[in-house]
Every structure is written in C-alpha cells, then in structure tokens.
Amino acid sequence: MAYSPSDHVWDTIFPLFNITPYETAAKVEEFRDYVRKRMAHINIYYETLDTEVTEEKPAYDLNDFGSDAGGNMGLFLGCSLLTLCEFVDLIIIMCLRRWRKKNEVDINRDQFQ
Numbered sequence: 001m002a003y004s005p006s007d008h009v010w011d012t013i014f015p016l017f018n019i020t021p022y023e024t025a026a027k028v029e030e031f032r033d034y035v036r037k038r039m040a041h042i043n044i045y046y047e048t049l050d051t052e053v054t055e056e057k058p059a060y061d062l063n064d065f066g067s068d069a070g071g072n073m074g075l076f077l078g079c080s081l082l083t084l085c086e087f088v089d090l091i092i093i094m095c096l097r098r099w100r101k102k103n104e105v106d107i108n109r110d111q112f113q
Contacts, residue, residue: 004041 005013074080
C-alpha cells in the first residue's frame with residue numbers, strides 16, 4: 001500500500017493548488033494529508049486495446065434504386081434500356097415515313113394540277 005499522490009507527483013501538482021511556498025511547513029503537511037484523504041488513485045486495466053469503429057451509410061441509395069428498377073423492368077416486362085431506345089427509334093421512323101408519304105402526295109398533287 002502506498003500514499004497517493006506520491007511525493008514525486010505531489011511535487012508536480014503542488015503548484016497547481018495556488019499555495020504560496022512561504023506558508024508554514026505544518027500547513028503544507030496538513031494540506032497534503034487533506035488531499036491524500038480525499039483523493040483516490042485507481043488503475044484500470046483493459047482486456048484488449050482493440051477499437052471498433054462504426055460508420056453510418058445509407059442502406060438504399062440512388063444507384064441501388066436504379067439497378068433494382070431496371071432489373072424488375074427487365075424481369076417483368078422483358079425489356080431493357082436498349083429495347084426502350086429501339087421503341088423510340090421505331091416511333092421516329094414511323095413518323096418520318098408518314099411525313100415523307102404526305103410530302104410525296106402533296107408533290108404529286110401539285111404536278112397534276
């Protein structure tokens with residue numbers, strides 16, 4: 001068993017208590033006893049020094065949503081992004097053919113008149 005704080009530590013922390021060095025030795029000893037009776041020194045030993053870092057991240061972000069939507073569309077509708085582009089291409093081609101036929105009819109009509 002030993003006193004806490006020890007003499008070495010006491011010399012280190014003594015200036016922190018704002019006691020002037022000109023006070024009597026009896027008063028300093030009385031203050032040392034006062035501190036020793038009311039101060040506890042505890043040693044804590046850890047089983048391991050491993051640390052565990054926990055990070056938060058979103059469970060469902062925009063990329064996951066896009067891949068899920070495309071996967072479900074491909075699964076249930078049997079189509080993909082390429083198929084949708086082909087449908088848009090088909091619609092554009094059909095509109096252009098109608099427009100050309102309409103122009104050819106107008107040109108033919110103008111020639112006969």
